[in-house]
Amino acid sequence: MKLSRTSPSRGPNSAQVTGFYDDDTGSIQYLVADPNTRQAALIDTVLSFDPKSAATNSDSVESILDFAKAEGLDITWILDTHPHADHLMASSFLKKRLGKPNAIGAKVLDIAELWRDFYNMPDAFDPASDFDHLFEDGDSFQIGSLPVKVMLSPGHTLGSITYIVGNDAAFVHDTFMQPDAGTARADFPGGTAADLYGSLQDILALPDDTRLFIGHDYGSDYRKTPTWESTVAEQRRHNIHVGGGTNKAAYIDLREARDNSLAFPDRMLHVLQMNLRAGALPSTEDDDQRYLKIPLNRF
Template sequence: MKFSRTSPSTGPGSPEVTGFYDDDSGSIQYLVADPATSKAAVIDVVLGFSPQSAATDTQNVDTILRHADAAGYQIEWILDTHPHADHLMASHELKRRLNKPNAIGSKITEIAELWRDYYHMPDAFDPASDFDHLFDDGDTFTIGDLPVRVMLSPGHTLGSISYVVGSDAAFVHDSFMQPDVGTARADFPGGTAAELYQSLQEILALPDATRLFVGHDYGTDYRPQPTWESTVAEQRRHNAHIGSGVSLDRFVDLREARDKTLSLPDRMLHVLQLNLRAGRLPDAEEDGHAYLKIPLNRF
């Protein structure tokens, strides 16, 4: 079930947002466009990866680039919100094709330090060489004429960031889920439920009409088709974990209890050592093939 859905611009200063659903990982990838200038950015695009065969594919990349071309959009930025644990990021592949800058939050350097130990690869991962921009909290840039502000939003990971675009859109990665689902897990190395709560509160301080675009949805028994757009007002009132003024202590208890029931994503140990390199595959060895290193009995 691979499909897309467009949230139209609401007027001057408001982006058009198209979300593309990746069925294999439940991820939503975004094409964000300034209708006034036809300039655009992509956010959290997925490079296909099979954990069974360790094979990669570019189906999502091809689909999104075809859509941008048909719409007459020129992509200026290749953006990610964090080094994902459940899918392989397409940042390097997009940079290779488009020759445009790629970016992520600056705290990826601290995440890389953690994972050098887990992989026992002390000289691995130099995010500054694989990403053109490492954004700090409060940094700004533009997509066409649309201003973009970077918000540090830790909790799911210590380096997660949100992108607030134009007058009414925010890309909040794996912090909020849809209101009927709640929030994202906070048990990955470097993540904490308390920090996630504070990040959620900062997002909820945005104007009520701000459209919030989440990183994942899987549907529910009552809502079988995935969705990914809500508003600040909807999340504040109806979010299953944090709506209606839930306290920090109550949220932490709920989130940590929930996280104890979750297994690791099936791609996590494969893709993190690539995502810390913007999705760049390892160099081929003497036999012409590239290889991953997987820690045994570590998690």
């Protein structure tokens, strides 16, 4: 992880947001801080995973913890927006390391039910025991003095959630990408382009100057350096998939055609069986090694 950037607080009830780019997966990890109390939350952090060697390490998240310590921040929440298919979640690692609560959307329970069948692991995955909080649509909590509202944003997965922090920041994960890149895919089990369109419209209904922080960026033909912040107004005007008022039917046609051309994520079958347990690694077996189960020819 080499690139990071801080979006400063705009004043009262506005968070300071630092994004950390994960080179291997194009994921952005967020450290969201209340400037008044110096309390903070981590959102969508990455535990590094190499699918070729099935090796893990904590280098990515360690650098974020070092940054938080240098800034004098007290991390009080470990948050995820959904069970990720392209990176291994650091939630379980951080919960043990920091002793702070972790959370995700409540519909992770339905996602777990889908994947028990795909893995033929009927007794696997108990998100209610691996996460301290399962947020419902409309729930609220605090990061220091900053109010946070949870908004259900399905489409990429059936249980994705958006965190709206303070009066001007929303963490919109795999819904929007940067305006020149469009929107996220919606072809994973439980996801649909129709649901994603509705979620995009809900986000576009936020105030124009709301800062939108996305889950991924891979650059573009015209922009080689990854970026991850935009505003509602910028997305409404310029997003290549929904900007200018694209209607639902046209969006579904565009999104489904695009999804049909995309490759399967190379980490998906590895990491989901851990991410449905907050990123916890499988238990060791009698040889003190850990093992994953991968379905062959299922997808």
